Amino acid sequence: MSRGQGRRLVPSYLAPGGSSAPTRNSLQSLTALIATSLPAKPHHTPAQQRLLDLTAKGPLTVAESAGYLRLPMGVCMMLASQLVDDGNLMARAPLSGVPDGIRTPGAGRPDKSLLERVRDGLLTAL
Amino acid sequence: MSGEAASIPEDLTVTAIHEVAIAALSGTTVGGVTAAVALMTRSRRALSRSRADARAAAEADEQRRNEALQHLVNVRLPSLALHLRSTHYPVPGLMDTGLVGTEFAAFLDSVQELFARAVLEERHRVDAAARAALRGACMEIQAKSYQMQTDLDFLQQACEDEETLKNYFRLDHLNEQLARLVQKAAIVTGSWPGLVRPDTHLPDLVTGATSRLHGFERIHVHSKLRTDTVGVVGRAAEPIAVVCTELLANALESSRADLSVEVTLLQPDNGAVCIQIDDAGKGMTAEEANRAAQLLAGRQQVLLTELGDPPALGFAAIGQLVADHGFQVTVDQVSTYSGVRAVITIPPALVTSINPHTDPLSAMSPRPAPAPRAPRRAITTSDDSPAASPGSGALPQRYRRRREPTLEERTAPGGHPPEPEQARSTWDAFEQGIAAGRAGTPSDIRNEDRT
Numbered sequence: 001m002s003r004g005q006g007r008r009l010v011p012s013y014l015a016p017g018g019s020s021a022p023t024r025n026s027l028q029s030l031t032a033l034i035a036t037s038l039p040a041k042p043h044h045t046p047a048q049q050r051l052l053d054l055t056a057k058g059p060l061t062v063a064e065s066a067g068y069l070r071l072p073m074g075v076c077m078m079l080a081s082q083l084v085d086d087g088n089l090m091a092r093a094p095l096s097g098v099p100d101g102i103r104t105p106g107a108g109r110p111d112k113s114l115l116e117r118v119r120d121g122l123l124t125a126l
Numbered sequence: 127m128s129g130e131a132a133s134i135p136e137d138l139t140v141t142a143i144h145e146v147a148i149a150a151l152s153g154t155t156v157g158g159v160t161a162a163v164a165l166m167t168r169s170r171r172a173l174s175r176s177r178a179d180a181r182a183a184a185e186a187d188e189q190r191r192n193e194a195l196q197h198l199v200n201v202r203l204p205s206l207a208l209h210l211r212s213t214h215y216p217v218p219g220l221m222d223t224g225l226v227g228t229e230f231a232a233f234l235d236s237v238q239e240l241f242a243r244a245v246l247e248e249r250h251r252v253d254a255a256a257r258a259a260l261r262g263a264c265m266e267i268q269a270k271s272y273q274m275q276t277d278l279d280f281l282q283q284a285c286e287d288e289e290t291l292k293n294y295f296r297l298d299h300l301n302e303q304l305a306r307l308v309q310k311a312a313i314v315t316g317s318w319p320g321l322v323r324p325d326t327h328l329p330d331l332v333t334g335a336t337s338r339l340h341g342f343e344r345i346h347v348h349s350k351l352r353t354d355t356v357g358v359v360g361r362a363a364e365p366i367a368v369v370c371t372e373l374l375a376n377a378l379e380s381s382r383a384d385l386s387v388e389v390t391l392l393q394p395d396n397g398a399v400c401i402q403i404d405d406a407g408k409g410m411t412a413e414e415a416n417r418a419a420q421l422l423a424g425r426q427q428v429l430l431t432e433l434g435d436p437p438a439l440g441f442a443a444i445g446q447l448v449a450d451h452g453f454q455v456t457v458d459q460v461s462t463y464s465g466v467r468a469v470i471t472i473p474p475a476l477v478t479s480i481n482p483h484t485d486p487l488s489a490m491s492p493r494p495a496p497a498p499r500a501p502r503r504a505i506t507t508s509d510d511s512p513a514a515s516p517g518s519g520a521l522p523q524r525y526r527r528r529r530e531p532t533l534e535e536r537t538a539p540g541g542h543p544p545e546p547e548q549a550r551s552t553w554d555a556f557e558q559g560i561a562a563g564r565a566g567t568p569s570d571i572r573n574e575d576r577t
Contacts, residue, residue, distance in 0.1 A: 006324050008275060009334035009367070010488040011302060012282055013295035014342070029286075046333075047489045069489040074286040081288075 012075045015047035016082060027077045027084075029063040030094035038088045047071070051079050052088055059092075190222055191230055197221045198234050203241055210245050253429045257315040260430070264312035268320050271305040299337070306338040306371055313368065313443040314428070323363040325478050328356045328391060329491035331363060332401060335370035336389075341378050347389045349492040356391075356399060357480035358472060365447040366401075366472065369455060372440040373403050373468040376457075381407030381465060391492075397474035406463035417441075418457050424449030451476070 035055040040048065047069065054065055066076035083089040201218060208215040225231045278298045285291045309320055329349050336342040358366055377387040385406045392400040410418065421428065424445035433442055444455055454471040461467035487493070 007272065007321050008279055009323065009326065010330055010490050011279075011298055011334075011337050012490075013299055014333060014337050014490040045490065046492050050489045050493075070486070071489055072283045072285070074288070074291045075282065077286060078288055078291060 012072055015045060015071060015075050016078045017043060017045050017048060027062055027081050027091055028094060029066075029073055029077075030061050031080075032059045032061055032092040032094070033065060033080055033083075034059045034090040034092060036088055036090055038086075040088065041086065044083075044086075044088075048079055048083055051076070051083060055089060061094075190225065194220060194222050194225055194230070194234060198237065202234075202238060206238060206242060207245060210242060210249075249429070249431070253431060256430055261312055261315035261317050264308045264315065265317055265320065267308045268305060268312060271301055271308060272321070274301050275305065299340075302338045303340055306368075309368060310372065310439050310443045313446050314433075314437075314439045315430070316446075319364040319368055319447070321364055322360060324360050325357045325480055326360070326363040327354075327480055327482075327485075327487050327491065328358055328399060328401075328472075329354075329493075330488045331358055331367045332370055332389060332391065333488065333491045335367045335374060338371045339375055339378060341383070344378060344383075344385070345374060345387045345389060347391070347492045349391045349494045351391050351393050351399075351494045354482045354487055354494050355479045356393065357478045358399075359476050359478045362451050362453065362472070362476040365451050366453065366470065366476075369444050369447055369453075369470055370401055370403075372444055373455070373457070373470070376440060377403055377405035377407065377466065377468065380409075381405045385463075397477065399472045399477050401470040401472075403468040403470075404461035404463060405465040406461070407465040409460065409465055410457070415458055421445045422448060422455050422457065 033051075033055050035052060037056075040052050044052070050069055051065055054060055054068055060068075062077055062080055063073060065080070066073045069076060071079070080089060080091065084091050197218075197220075201221075205215055206217050209217045220226055220231055220234070275298070278294055278301060282291065282294050282298070285294060313319060328351065329347065332347055336345045336347065339345070374387060374389070381387065388404045390402045390404075392402060394400060418441050420426070421441040422445050424447075428442045428445065430437060433439060448455055453473060453476060455468065456471075457466055457468045459467040459469065
């Protein structure tokens, strides 16, 4: 997006492919995206291919991919849902009420006391 | 006609003088006095007649001058005015060739020169005033348009609803098109591009240029750059984006709505970087190409009045930027699709290197094409090939090792059908499996039975 304090050069509307049908709109920022190893198609935009490249290395949440691609969250969701429709990505809903632990889907609900200990450990390390 | 009229009185005068001379000679002869007197009176008459003739000649001369002056006012100056507008109108010279080289003709010429200078000066003054007015208006609109861009960008950052986001996208795109039109007009009227960018990745510049056009979906950008560090120095970044936008706009306009425009980023060996734009349109006529080449060279001051109605500003804007920044633009080549190939050549002085880790390429820009890959499997001497045994005298031969087709290749539509033997064994195994299932005996036992 806007690099440094300069004026924006590449707008976000280039990211999603052309006029797509409205998608299910069921993705959330913590939905995990998993590549289906289906290769990118020629009509995919460079941004869609970048997202596929990213998720090819392992599952990633929508929020994380938005960060890596430097795209607004909503735009990244749009990209992801198009790719889910094309069959290049699978979406896995986040575990309810758990803010993290999504990187490995199906890892189960982490223990609250464990999270607190991790937090305390990090705070003392810093 | 007036020349003929002038020659007649002259002849009369000459004959009169001759008569007088003859009379004077004959007057010396004896007894010719009376005759001489008679002749004297006659010659006096002749003299007065010649004086009248001179007056007539002077009047004729004035008449000629008047006619030449009328010709200047009625014919020469109006056609000069037309000629100054468009050089293919001829400007006639003096109508009366008898006046050529006279002081009077020189006066007429100086009037003509003065007229031409006054017309040109006034034209430049009016054009400069028009440009200043347009420039002022355009720069203000441009500033507002950039504010709108910032606001829309901010809204997009926060929005997660797809429908709303699409509406923002539409507005954003419209605003970008508006900004481009205004910026182009501002540049033609002598303004600078209106913003300074930091050193910018070349693919980002080209991708950004596509975003300013209606129908950007038809533009395909291919990067054949060797690395993802190729950038353009800040001062030339926005100008090159503007030039690229205008050339792309031409390519889109001159080709049908279902034809794509191919953009290739190239890195020749001389350190320069090229943006090559190919369209499959109808091409340019020789006249258009000439006019374009003149404008693109950027050497002449362009008047708004010369750009047509509505003014075609694209090439004029490119010419301005080329003159200011020293990159090159050519549109005289024919593309592979028999349309126009436009090439922007960015000299090494305007190319820079950008660290892709601190300053990554935009996600929407094409990545550099991967280097040509080595073949996936090396060609080796196969172990199980019927290699010539040492001492047999035959030369050793190399065989391509057959590799198992991957799942993709086997399932790819339009791929090769399976080998007959492979198909037979697959089918065989299938039949065996079914038979074994029906008989209720394990297949391996049946296999053993068969063997």
